[in-house]
Amino acid sequence: MASSPCGNTNFDSGLEIKTRSVEQTLIPLVSQITTLINHKDKPKKSERTLAAIHRVGQAVSVAVGRFVAVGEAIAAENQELKDEMSQACFEARRAGDAIAQLTDVGSAAPSSQVDARVTVFSDRTAMVKAARLLLSSVTKVLVLADRIVIKQIITSRNKVLVTLDHLERVSTFQEFVQIFSQFGNEMVEFAHLTGDRQNDLKDEKKKARMAAARAVLEKCTMMLLTASKTCLRHPDCESARINKDAVFHRMRCALEQVIEIVTEARSCGDSKILPVSIYNGIRDFKSSVECLRENLYSWSPQDMGSQLDVLVERTEDFTDSPYTSHEQRQAILGLCQLARQEAQQLLQCWIEAQSAQAKQPPEDMEVAVLKTCQSINDLRRELHKAAVSRASDQLKVHSEQLSLRALKAAGAEGNLEAVAEYSRTLTEQKEQLIETCRLLCHVSGTEPLEITCIHAEETFHVIGPQIISAAQTLALHPSSKIAKENLDVFCESWESQLCDMALLVREINDVFEGKRGDKRPYLSLPRPGVGIKHSANLKTSKPVKLDAEEQMSMAKLGLELRLLSSDVDTEIEKWDDQEHEIVRQSQSLASMAYNMYLFTRGEGLLKTTADFFHQAEVLSEEGLQLCSSLRTFAVQLVDEEKSTVLTEMEKLVALCQQLQMGGKTPVQGKTAIFQKVDSSIQTTRGILTVVLSMLPYCNKLHRKHKSERCSLDSPQDWRETQDTSTPVKEESTLNVKNGSNGFGVKSLEQHMASINLLESK
Numbered sequence: 001m002a003s004s005p006c007g008n009t010n011f012d013s014g015l016e017i018k019t020r021s022v023e024q025t026l027i028p029l030v031s032q033i034t035t036l037i038n039h040k041d042k043p044k045k046s047e048r049t050l051a052a053i054h055r056v057g058q059a060v061s062v063a064v065g066r067f068v069a070v071g072e073a074i075a076a077e078n079q080e081l082k083d084e085m086s087q088a089c090f091e092a093r094r095a096g097d098a099i100a101q102l103t104d105v106g107s108a109a110p111s112s113q114v115d116a117r118v119t120v121f122s123d124r125t126a127m128v129k130a131a132r133l134l135l136s137s138v139t140k141v142l143v144l145a146d147r148i149v150i151k152q153i154i155t156s157r158n159k160v161l162v163t164l165d166h167l168e169r170v171s172t173f174q175e176f177v178q179i180f181s182q183f184g185n186e187m188v189e190f191a192h193l194t195g196d197r198q199n200d201l202k203d204e205k206k207k208a209r210m211a212a213a214r215a216v217l218e219k220c221t222m223m224l225l226t227a228s229k230t231c232l233r234h235p236d237c238e239s240a241r242i243n244k245d246a247v248f249h250r251m252r253c254a255l256e257q258v259i260e261i262v263t264e265a266r267s268c269g270d271s272k273i274l275p276v277s278i279y280n281g282i283r284d285f286k287s288s289v290e291c292l293r294e295n296l297y298s299w300s301p302q303d304m305g306s307q308l309d310v311l312v313e314r315t316e317d318f319t320d321s322p323y324t325s326h327e328q329r330q331a332i333l334g335l336c337q338l339a340r341q342e343a344q345q346l347l348q349c350w351i352e353a354q355s356a357q358a359k360q361p362p363e364d365m366e367v368a369v370l371k372t373c374q375s376i377n378d379l380r381r382e383l384h385k386a387a388v389s390r391a392s393d394q395l396k397v398h399s400e401q402l403s404l405r406a407l408k409a410a411g412a413e414g415n416l417e418a419v420a421e422y423s424r425t426l427t428e429q430k431e432q433l434i435e436t437c438r439l440l441c442h443v444s445g446t447e448p449l450e451i452t453c454i455h456a457e458e459t460f461h462v463i464g465p466q467i468i469s470a471a472q473t474l475a476l477h478p479s480s481k482i483a484k485e486n487l488d489v490f491c492e493s494w495e496s497q498l499c500d501m502a503l504l505v506r507e508i509n510d511v512f513e514g515k516r517g518d519k520r521p522y523l524s525l526p527r528p529g530v531g532i533k534h535s536a537n538l539k540t541s542k543p544v545k546l547d548a549e550e551q552m553s554m555a556k557l558g559l560e561l562r563l564l565s566s567d568v569d570t571e572i573e574k575w576d577d578q579e580h581e582i583v584r585q586s587q588s589l590a591s592m593a594y595n596m597y598l599f600t601r602g603e604g605l606l607k608t609t610a611d612f613f614h615q616a617e618v619l620s621e622e623g624l625q626l627c628s629s630l631r632t633f634a635v636q637l638v639d640e641e642k643s644t645v646l647t648e649m650e651k652l653v654a655l656c657q658q659l660q661m662g663g664k665t666p667v668q669g670k671t672a673i674f675q676k677v678d679s680s681i682q683t684t685r686g687i688l689t690v691v692l693s694m695l696p697y698c699n700k701l702h703r704k705h706k707s708e709r710c711s712l713d714s715p716q717d718w719r720e721t722q723d724t725s726t727p728v729k730e731e732s733t734l735n736v737k738n739g740s741n742g743f744g745v746k747s748l749e750q751h752m753a754s755i756n757l758l759e760s761k
Contacts, residue, residue, distance in 0.1 A: 019200040033131045057103020064096030071141045088140040095134035156190045191602035208448035212455035216254035226486035239472040278442040281311040335379040342372040387439040411474030419475045423468040430464035445511035558600030564688040565590040571695040581629040592619040616680045617663040623656035659683040
């Protein structure tokens with residue numbers, strides 16, 4: 001450990017911090033101790049300085065005492081960690097007491113007496129030692145508490161697995177209904193534990209893998225329900241059994257992947273998680289080329305040639321595909337050849353520079369470096385264009401779901417020959433989508449997006465055959481309502497994955513264009529202990545959590561919210577004036593709707609229906625504020641324009657009032673609460689649809705009138721006109737800006753919610 005352990009959070013605790021909650025809990029403590037160690041060491045200390053040091057030390061000691069009390073309580077409840085936790089708590093308490101003693105300078109005592117005592121001023125070594133012990137022991141307590149969270153996830157997974165085994169072996173409907181109810185509750189608990197863990201992880205790749213595994217579990221829960229019911233109704237049907245077995249197998253694999261992530265275990269398939277993409281190859285090649293500017297001898301000519309060969313070889317996934325157009329194939333091959341030529345020219349300049357024992361790259365080599373990098377950038381752009389255009393074309397083709405409709409109709413008619421024919425068509429489409437996902441993976445631009453591409457590829461690979469087996473079952477039993485319902489569920493999962501693929505393409509485009517597509521969460525929940533205007537409304541309904549079946553039934557609505565909120569964001573980006581009221585309020589609506597979408601997945605900040613209804617009420621009020629802004633905006637418009645804006649605004653007012661009244665209406669019973677959630681999502685969808693239709697129109701009018709204003713006699717005339725003609729708009733009483741309000745529901749913060757490590761100075 002460095003002599004100044006508080007300069008940053010990377011102190012020598014011997015423990016790696018893998019979650020944000022542990023890191024964020026430690027940062028203020030590190031900052032406070034830094035204040036103690038790095039105080040100005042002046043010969044004369046004022047009473048004010050002495051009192052400040054005393055307060056800081058006492059605050060640390062008191063906070064550590066409270067922290068240790070919680071740690072000891074956790075130790076008492078978890079016997080397997082009791083000894084380790086107790087030892088860490090003992091060390092933390094001892095360090096806290098030492099810091100309190102060293103900072104107890106006795107501000108009321110004469111300065112001569114103070115200087116005669118052993119304090120932080122006279123024994124800096126002791127202070128540094130105490131700080132090291134405190135940081136190390138507190139970190140150990142937090143990491144041990146984190147192990148308990150991991151244990152909870154493992155225990156929850158084990159319960160799910162046991163119930164899953166029981167479900168697989170049931171032979172009667174009555175027994176199945178009983179066990180599935182238990183299974184649903186266990187899955188909800190597992191979803192919330194893993195959702196919190198996913199949000200808390202620091203490693204973005206692990207986050208993406210966790211999201212993929214949880215998405216599988218979410219979708220498979222509904223499939224498991226209908227596939228099992230179909231198998232129970234038609235026990236001798238081989239296609240029904242195959243369909244059911246595939247669902248159970250996929251769920252077990254996803255459960256295992258979650259545990260691998262939280263325990264950091266390695267499976268034999270880990271090496272296949274991230275295949276080397278073209279984007280990574282381009283990034284590494286460019287980095288190596290540019291390093292030659294700093295050090296001519298950092299790389300060998302043989303390495304450059306072999307690295308470029310591997311890179312060009314990977315483009316064969318594009319050029320060898322029968323679905324790549326002739327023009328795109330020729331463009332890619334031409335750019336590969338150009339990259340080879342530019343690299344060869346660079347190689348010659350490089351060898352000449354090394355032969356001359358140059359210390360810096362000569363001018364011709366600088367030019368060769370720039371040309372090589374440019375040719376590689378052009379290749380990346382062409383590959384990106386090819387992959388994204390392929391994906392967009394396929395999404396358009398599949399938007400009407402003609403193959404799925406035909407397969408459903410053939411199954412309902414009991415036409416096995418037609419089912420076989422349409423199954424071949426679906427299989428071909430599946431192979432096309434799988435190949436497209438591989439191409440998207442090559443150009444994804446980030447490792448988390450690569451993981452998402454791989455997940456999409458695996459999903460199409462698995463769901464295609466499952467749809468076919470479900471259709472075969474229906475064709476054998478065309479009058480079976482359960483078999484029809486089962487096929488519908490698998491087809492909806494296919495459609496859902498296509499929606500996810502559309503969002504994935506958009507995110508890949510955002511990364512390529514330099515815009516990170518990460519959605520900023522809208523945090524509208526109150527801070528702990530801080531009352532806000534609408535907090536009373538949280539008691540209108542008893543907080544409940546949706547079970548797995550309810551979450552699945554609203555998954556499609558949730559996906560529509562996600563797509564709409566993303567579309568609103570896209571329209572907002574087209575506005576030149578990002579500070580316009582219409583823009584800011586529309587962005588807030590999109591962010592809140594995204595939170596509601598996360599709720600349907602069992603993720604995000606909205607944990608219960610009470611949270612959800614509160615969010616819906618805040619969204620409705622923000623929507624009404626947007627209506628006020630639209631009314632103000634309409635004042636400056638001509639009659640036809642004004643009429644159009646006001647008509648859409650009236651639709652928005654009606655929907656916001658509907659959402660507001662629905663949120664305030666008390667309901668009792670789980671079914672009624674679920675219906676209220678469903679209704680709120682439908683109304684929110686309507687609100688976003690209206691906003692999405694208005695944004696481009698308002699943007700067009702805003703630009704038009706801005707241009708007309710610029711033609712006025714002078715800027716001064718314009719300012720005077722504005723001052724007299726523009727109504728004053730009252731500011732919203734709600735704080736709707738994006739940003740953290742400190743309410744985050746992190747896994748460790750749930751254990752440490754009552755602890756404030758640091759008091760204010």
